Amino acid sequence: MNVAIVTARAGSKSILNKNVYDVLGKPMVYYPIKAAQDAIKIDAVFVSTDGKEIAEASRALGATVIERPDELGGDHINHGDVIKHATQWVDANVENLENVVLLLGNTVMIDGPTIDTALQLLDDHPELDSCMTVWEAADDHPLRAMEITQDGLLEPYGDKERKVSTERQSYQKAYYYDQGVWVYRKYTVNAQDGPNPWWWMGKKSAPIIRPWVTGRDVHTLFDMGVAEWWVKHPEEVADRLSKSKPVLPESLDRYKK
Structure with missing residues (x-):
């Protein structure tokens, strides 16, 4: 079973309630939830939050809400601990969990085909622990x-x-995680040996290189303008995303178990 988990905390010092901020008539959290629902390989969608408004919006959109314990609420938390808690919660409440797609609640820059590409990469390469979308510096x-x-x-x-x-x-060449997609096997959150600071991703994490800075999450009103452009231009976005490429399979042969 493959699931998507969207992490969306309450409060923000940059934009008030940004995870439910209106983006062209939809709350921000709608976009990652919708992308996960559009992915063929996703069986269920969950949202980890400590916010009442986010929880209400997520349920209305068809997602299952994971309520965070008090120690994982607020501004000063380790995102990895939130991810570990959510993954373990899902594992305890569904049958046969295999892979987790982790999305951020404050980005619109993700779509179903990219999620499916990432999950297919793990299907094709059982030697991998995870993969993530990146852009070249x-x-x-x-x-x-x-x-x-x-x-x-x-x-x-x-x-x-x-x-x-x-x-x-x-x-x-240097690459940065682009705030788009993390996909990992459920066991990696317990191993905690992934590439810093993404310790929940496991030792063998492959890139999916996107052709531009596609995963900008929202921290400012400038970012909000970029997000709105993305939503308004689906055809151009789809064309650019079609050029995303996973790492070439032959370069992974050295890692086979």
Whole structure:
């Protein structure tokens, strides 16, 4: 059995009640729930929340609500602990749980076909623990990162002595999780040995490379404008997402059990 779990906490310091904020006539949480419902390979959809309004909206949309315990509520929580709790709750309440699709309640930038692609990748490669959507860094490559000193000056982040070219094409490619899809086998949340900080993903996590920064979750009104553009342009979005590509299967042969 494959399930989707949407995590959506109450409260926000950036946008009040953003998980139920109106996005073109729908609460924000509608979009990840709808994407999961549109996925052929998803059998059930759950929402983990500590918010009454989010719970009510999620139930109205056909999702099952997982009520978080008090220690997992509020702003200052470890998202991994929320994910582990939700996964274990689902495992105790459904039969034959195999894979979990984890989605964020404050993003619209996900669709059913991408979820199915991720689940198919795990079906085709039982040696994998998980996969996630990522995008390739460009001007925001980590080698270009800086920090501000106590004197208010800029220095290279981390290794102060490293020499970095201005030609970004010379860097080894770097990727970021794009706030889109995490898919993992249920046992990985207990192993807690995934790539930091995504410790619930297991040791063998494969990428699905999306062709642009497709998974922007909403933190500001600027992000809200991007989200609304996404919803208004489904044909262009579908065309761009069709270019998403999982890692080539032959490169995974070394990991086969």
